[in-house]
Amino acid sequence: MDALWKIAVRNVFRHRRRTIITGIVMMVGIGIFILYDSILAGLDRLSIDTMVSYSSSFMKLRTPEYVANEAGTPLDYGIADPEAAMATLAKAVPALEALAPRTLFIAQASNYEDAEPALSAAVDPEADAKVFGLASSIAEGAWLRNGAGREAVVAAGLAKELGLKLGDGLLLSARTVYDNENADEYRIVGIADDSLSLNGAPSVYLSYADARALLGEALPITEIDASAPRASSLETALAASAKAASLAGAALPSLRADPLGEFAKEYLAIKDSKQKASYMIVFMILLIAAVGIVNTILMSVYSRVREIGVLRAYGMTPRDIRSLFSREGLVIGAIGSLAGLVLGGALVLWSRQGIRLSAFFGGIDLGAFPMNGLLYGEVRPATYAVGLAFGLLASWFAARIPARRAGRLDPAEALKFV
Amino acid sequence: MAILQLAKVSRSYRKGESEVKALDAVDLSIDKGEFLAIVGPSGSGKTTMLNILGCLDSPTEGTIVYDGTELHGLGEAGLSAYRRDRISFVFQSYNLIPVLTVRENVELPLVIEARARGRREAKSDREIKALALEMIEAVGLAGKAGRFPRELSGGQEQRVAIARALVKKPLVVLADEPTANLDSRTAGEILDLMREINEAMGATFIFSTHDKLVMERARRIVALHDGRIASDSGAPAGARP
Numbered sequence: 001m002d003a004l005w006k007i008a009v010r011n012v013f014r015h016r017r018r019t020i021i022t023g024i025v026m027m028v029g030i031g032i033f034i035l036y037d038s039i040l041a042g043l044d045r046l047s048i049d050t051m052v053s054y055s056s057s058f059m060k061l062r063t064p065e066y067v068a069n070e071a072g073t074p075l076d077y078g079i080a081d082p083e084a085a086m087a088t089l090a091k092a093v094p095a096l097e098a099l100a101p102r103t104l105f106i107a108q109a110s111n112y113e114d115a116e117p118a119l120s121a122a123v124d125p126e127a128d129a130k131v132f133g134l135a136s137s138i139a140e141g142a143w144l145r146n147g148a149g150r151e152a153v154v155a156a157g158l159a160k161e162l163g164l165k166l167g168d169g170l171l172l173s174a175r176t177v178y179d180n181e182n183a184d185e186y187r188i189v190g191i192a193d194d195s196l197s198l199n200g201a202p203s204v205y206l207s208y209a210d211a212r213a214l215l216g217e218a219l220p221i222t223e224i225d226a227s228a229p230r231a232s233s234l235e236t237a238l239a240a241s242a243k244a245a246s247l248a249g250a251a252l253p254s255l256r257a258d259p260l261g262e263f264a265k266e267y268l269a270i271k272d273s274k275q276k277a278s279y280m281i282v283f284m285i286l287l288i289a290a291v292g293i294v295n296t297i298l299m300s301v302y303s304r305v306r307e308i309g310v311l312r313a314y315g316m317t318p319r320d321i322r323s324l325f326s327r328e329g330l331v332i333g334a335i336g337s338l339a340g341l342v343l344g345g346a347l348v349l350w351s352r353q354g355i356r357l358s359a360f361f362g363g364i365d366l367g368a369f370p371m372n373g374l375l376y377g378e379v380r381p382a383t384y385a386v387g388l389a390f391g392l393l394a395s396w397f398a399a400r401i402p403a404r405r406a407g408r409l410d411p412a413e414a415l416k417f418v
Numbered sequence: 419m420a421i422l423q424l425a426k427v428s429r430s431y432r433k434g435e436s437e438v439k440a441l442d443a444v445d446l447s448i449d450k451g452e453f454l455a456i457v458g459p460s461g462s463g464k465t466t467m468l469n470i471l472g473c474l475d476s477p478t479e480g481t482i483v484y485d486g487t488e489l490h491g492l493g494e495a496g497l498s499a500y501r502r503d504r505i506s507f508v509f510q511s512y513n514l515i516p517v518l519t520v521r522e523n524v525e526l527p528l529v530i531e532a533r534a535r536g537r538r539e540a541k542s543d544r545e546i547k548a549l550a551l552e553m554i555e556a557v558g559l560a561g562k563a564g565r566f567p568r569e570l571s572g573g574q575e576q577r578v579a580i581a582r583a584l585v586k587k588p589l590v591v592l593a594d595e596p597t598a599n600l601d602s603r604t605a606g607e608i609l610d611l612m613r614e615i616n617e618a619m620g621a622t623f624i625f626s627t628h629d630k631l632v633m634e635r636a637r638r639i640v641a642l643h644d645g646r647i648a649s650d651s652g653a654p655a656g657a658r659p
């Protein structure tokens with residue numbers, strides 16, 4: 001091994017205490033950065049997953065006319081031959097797992113006293129359960145069954161607002177395909193997770209049979225939703241969805257296929273600013289660690305002034321001396337950073353068991369997240385590389401400051417130093 | 419032939435308004451293979467003289483000619499290189515590198531030399547190791563090569579320092595009060611060792627001392643007083659031409 005490395009490494013291990021203290025600051029900093037980044041990515045994933053699982057699905061097929069008037073959930077722009085479209089889709093886009101039709105409409109939901117406008121969906125209960133996460137997020141009661149008749153599932157938020165409980169009657173009135181008003185009563189068979197009313201997902205669900213009875217036999221299917229196996233990361237999910245949408249668009253040119261990225265646009269825009277905040281954290285912590293390293297190396301320089309004189313007397317240049325102390329800083333930084341990666345990895349591993357959001361955030365309304373959901377930290381190898389690189393760079397730059405001072409020492413003066 | 423010639427060398431330090439002349443117009447000529455003691459009371463300029471001879475410091479006036487080379491104007495890098503190639507030091511407080519073993523300490527001058535030379539011209543690690551072990555044996559520490567300095571006595575540490583000084587076969591070995599931290603018996607042994615090596619290897623030794631016993635072993639004594647040469651016993655006939 002190079003003599004400078006040897007001297008640097010041995011000095012780091014000789015002064016174990018200050019190495020450990022500086023190293024711990026570094027370790028904790030990088031560990032927290034990795035965990036924070038992982039949780040942040042996990043939250044992103046969770047909110048996108050929630051969106052996919054309750055409203056957008058992996059990919060959504062609609063007519064271009066429907067999309068243009070989307071806000072009014074019109075019943076005039078249905079998909080011409082949904083059965084054929086689904087068959088074509090299944091063949092053309094192998095990445096898709098399951099397909100389900102839906103028709104959204106606005107209804108007045110009432111408990112016979114008060115009424116609330118509610119985004120509602122006509123669904124095929126069996127197919128819908130394969131594409132969307134509703135069936136598995138029923139808090140009370142059960143999901144819709146085919147052919148049962150006059151049953152509804154409502155979101156917990158709406159049920160609460162109208163004071164409705166499981167088994168109660170729900171009065172729905174809506175504009176039919178024939179453009180007149182119609183109303184009917186449904187029994188609430190299931191109350192679904194609260195998050196449904198929070199992220200643009202419908203809050204009332206009826207089977208197509210019931211919906212046709214209410215809105216007219218000619219009720220069209222206005223969208224086809226698709227699901228795919230869960231990807232390893234958000235980035236791969238977005239890419240896979242974009243690819244699926246372009247394949248679908250090519251196979252069904254009269255329809256418009258929107259990938260999930262299209263629905264997550266606004267969310268993804270805020271995500272970048274959150275990322276910046278995580279870099280601010282690592283910057284602050286590394287600043288503290290860097291101050292520690294400056295201090296430690298300065299101590300090292302002052303306790304070895306005469307040694308510096310000896311090395312200079314034997315012909316080492318100021319550059320060699322600078323390099324000697326920079327390496328010492330780098331070694332401490334490397335120890336701290338590697339320990340930080342281990343700590344970060346352990347924390348992420350712990351978070352992979354699932355963190356109950358309610359345990360963390362108590363009663364705070366998290367908007368887009370299901371409160372009873374579990375948050376899983378994401379494993380992001382790039383974060384570890386960034387953490388290590390930041391740690392090494394910060395310690396090297398920090399060590400340069402005292403190292404330069406060491407290089408400037410006059411050898412004759414240094415040798416006199418006691 | 420003189421390997422070292424000082425002509426009218428002065429070194430002054432500014433202390434506020436006044437100026438201290440640590441060396442005052444010193445003329446001195448030293449031959450190859452000399453074993454020379456610089457003596458004088460505290461503050462007489464011994465350390466200043468050795469620092470200038472060792473290229474650790476430059477005179478404010480006068481010239482030094484080293485082995486035919488005029489040192490004036492060599493600059494920081496040039497002086498570093500000059501020290502590296504021809505001059506070695508032995509210090510009063512030994513100054514071994516505490517984190518290096520005896521062998522690694524002795525290897526250090528050769529390693530520094532190898533770092534400065536290109537890979538092709540440098541000695542190999544094996545050569546360096548062999549030279550260091552040879553030198554460790556020569557100072558009577560065979561078997562202690564793997565020890566760390568803290569495991570040695572003061573006399574042993576100074577022997578390692580002498581091995582470190584001689585391993586690169588320097589032109590001149592400079593020692594500022596090399597025995598001041600040792601008891602008189604050990605001091606005598608160290609002086610005997612230096613003298614042995616001086617005779618066997620022909621290395622030039624210049625050392626400063628306060629100690630009468632040490633002076634007795636020198637072959638030439640230069641006495642300083644207030645930065646001037648007060649007396650010089652002269653180059654002995656035995657010094658090599």
Ligand SMILES: Nc1ncnc2c1ncn2[C@@H]1O[C@H](COP(=O)(O)OP(=O)(O)OP(=O)(O)O)[C@@H](O)[C@H]1O
Pocket residue numbers: 431432433438439440458459460461462463464465466467
């Ligand atoms: N860096 C310095 N700044 C100012 N004055 C100095 C400096 N170094 C040496 N001197 C002065 O130069 C003179 C000679 O000092 P030097 O150290 O050479 O003496 P010395 O003979 O080695 O003394 P000692 O036996 O105590 O080691 C002294 O008066 C000292 O105060």
Ligand SMILES: [Mg+2]
Pocket residue numbers: 464465466594
């Ligand atoms: Mg002195």
